[in-house]
Amino acid sequence: MLHKVEGKAENRRRHNIRTRHNIKLVRRKKVRLPKYIKVVIAVLLAYLIFLFAWGGYQIWDLNNKIAELEKEKALFKKQQQSLEKEIRDLQDPEIIEKIARESLGMVKPGEILLIPAVPGEDIPKPKDVAKHDLAE
Numbered sequence: 001m002l003h004k005v006e007g008k009a010e011n012r013r014r015h016n017i018r019t020r021h022n023i024k025l026v027r028r029k030k031v032r033l034p035k036y037i038k039v040v041i042a043v044l045l046a047y048l049i050f051l052f053a054w055g056g057y058q059i060w061d062l063n064n065k066i067a068e069l070e071k072e073k074a075l076f077k078k079q080q081q082s083l084e085k086e087i088r089d090l091q092d093p094e095i096i097e098k099i100a101r102e103s104l105g106m107v108k109p110g111e112i113l114l115i116p117a118v119p120g121e122d123i124p125k126p127k128d129v130a131k132h133d134l135a136e
Helices: 009-013 035-090 093-104
Strands: 002-006 017-020 023-027
Touching: 035 093
Parallel strands: none
Antiparallel strands: 002 023, 017 023
């Protein structure tokens, strides 16, 4: 790096000084940093690079977790919709009657329940009814 110094014309002859219009340009000596300062700067730089890389990894990991949770959320949303549809269907009187007839063996007043017997199979037994069910 060059440093400007004012001076007289007689000093122009020196080979390490360059002049232009009575202004001398003198070369300055480079300042050298001690070795321990260079080591400290290198360690700090390495630490900052590590922190930057670690932050990038954490962002990447969180983005992956967000993507997984979004997929899981979509799955739960589908399950919720199917359960809501099932609830609506089970509130229909025709469906309630069908379930009562097929699963519980219930009949309307005046109807007779016929249970077909298939050869080679055990005869189905009527479902056990508890005493507290009869009181209702």
